[in-house]
Amino acid sequence: MARRSDHTRNELHELIITTAIRIIDDEGFAALSARKISGEIGYSAGTIYNVYKSMDDLIVTINARSLDIMASQIKSLPHSVGQTPCDQLKAMAKIYLNFVHSHKERWFALFTHRLPAGHSLPDDFTTKITALFAPIERAILSLYAESSTTGSSKDAKLAARTLWASVHGICFIDQSGKMPLVSTQYDASNMVNCLIDSFVAGLRA
Amino acid sequence: MARRSDHTRNELHELIITTAIRIIDDEGFAALSARKISGEIGYSAGTIYNVYKSMDDLIVTINARSLDIMASQIKSLPHSVGQTPCDQLKAMAKIYLNFVHSHKERWFALFTHRLPAGHSLPDDFTTKITALFAPIERAILSLYAESSTTGSSKDAKLAARTLWASVHGICFIDQSGKMPLVSTQYDASNMVNCLIDSFVAGLRA
DNA sequence: TTTTTTATTGAACATTGTTCATTATTGTGC
DNA sequence: GCACAATAATGAACAATGTTCAATAAAAAA
Known part of the structure; x- marks a missing residue:
């Protein structure tokens, strides 16, 4: 036909x-x-x-869409007036956690799919990822300002990336089913709170 | 034949x-x-x-071996006398980081491989993972003791899992090639140090 | 109406995991 | 030593995968 x-x-x-x-x-x-x-x-x-072009091409397109969804949700977060930086960070982490829980498989695709050797991700893909960091960096910068801690923009970038990667890791471990959780006390939500509380307190100190 | x-x-x-x-x-x-x-x-x-039994069976066996390697390296760590808990944690994280760097693909197999629906990991596999947490929990407990912070065994378990998952996430992001690193300042090693320093300081506070 | 362009197909190829009857070899009982 | 039984290794077969491409039918242009 x-x-x-x-x-x-x-x-x-x-x-x-x-x-x-x-x-x-x-x-x-x-x-x-x-x-x-x-x-x-x-x-x-x-x-x-x-x-x-290929199945890989399609998957990359789907993954870019996942990034778009998260970015738009973070963007539509109620504005940060009257919220501590710590609360802002928790709100963003919650969005991430939520996405992972409601789109488990799509999230798995996003982070486990790899292009065959030689091929690399399109530029707009990496741009989208970088954009996701911006609000986190801002929250950390306002944390520095609030607590009279000396912290440069470079420090904030490093801290933002570290925190984001950590949240990601908690979700990964939670979802992979490879870590025996023993009790519900160790679910992703509690771990993320533990992480952010300690990490933020540590940045202040 | x-x-x-x-x-x-x-x-x-x-x-x-x-x-x-x-x-x-x-x-x-x-x-x-x-x-x-x-x-x-x-x-x-x-x-x-x-x-x-199947390719999956073989892969699970290989993955269990990866866990064994890390466990034995952590076990053979010089004993912790005269080292701060923070240094102990960094030493363990370094082992993990090292494994990821020298066995990139094996580590990728370890964390991305999934059994088909219905099948579950053998008991000894999850046991090995649990065992990996023990030294981390110990370091965190001695952190509590050192700094007269009130912290129960449950808190230590949560903190240990949180920290471990975070280190894992940093490695994942670092090696997935999906996060544009901008500069070498944001490589895994620096991020892990940033994480542990802040996290430990936060637990103390 | 005729011609050109183009979107869609289905067959084909190589590669994957997996099963299983067949077969050659080893070990056993006499 | 010989017949027999147990078994390890095979290779062909099956279904499913991604991917390519000549053939073709429909739409657009002339």
Whole structure:
């Protein structure tokens, strides 16, 4: 068979992505395949390759969308007046935690997918990640200001990255199922609070 | 063809594991396959399934070995007399960091591999992970003792898990290549120091 | 209406994990 | 030593994967 006009190029683009995301969410990242997507939208597998360069390309696009979701949620956070920097940081961490819990598989895709050797992530992808750090850096800078601690912009950048990576690690361990949790006292939410309370207190000291 | 006596059962076991590890280390986790292993040791692919239940089974065994290596390195750490708890924690984190750097792909396998739904990790695997926490908990308990901070055993368990997960997250972000590092000031080693210094100071306060 | 362009297909290829009847070799009982 | 039984290794087979590409049918242009 051949050319149809059921969908515009853009519609197909979107159709493939949303279908892929549905599969990832409902059946797991490992269940994603070109044939499964195409079968579900009523096209052949080859069509996927008409729209995306490769499966890797599609996955990177999906991952970029995950970053967009988190960024928009952080952006729509009620403004920080009257909130301590510590509370601001906790609010941001909560958004991250929430995303991990409600989109476990998509988050797994985001951080475990790797491009084959030689290929590298598109620029706008890394830009999105960098953007995620900005609000955290700001909160830490205002922490320095508040507590008359000497801390440069460089220190704030380092602290922001450290804190973010740590939150990420807590989510990872929590979700991987590889750490025996013993009790609910050691779930991700409690660990993140423990981390931020101590880390912030430590930065002050 | 058929039965040979080139290797005992145990030798074959070991031969398969060491070959698989070589492939992971040299060619990446993604390059690991039953046919590649078997081809390299001069057996057919089916033989792998004579010795291991599945590829997953083999990978879990390899991952358990990674845990063993880290555990033995932590165990052989010079004893903690005259060292502050903070230094002890840094020494342990350094071991972890070192493993990640020298066995990047094996570490990636350890934390990204997942069993198919329904299957769960063997008990001795989770036991090994729990064992890794013990020295960290001890260091944190002695931190409490040293600085007359009130801290229960439960608090120490939570703090130990939190700190360990955080170090893990820093390594993950560092090696995933997804975080644009901007400068070498934000490499894993600096971030871990930043984390432990602040976290420990915070626990004291 | 004819021609050109182009979107879609389906067959094909290489590679994956996994199973299993077949077979050659080893160990056992006489 | 010989027949027999136990078993380890095989290689073909199956389903599924990503990916490519000539063939083709429909839409757009002439």
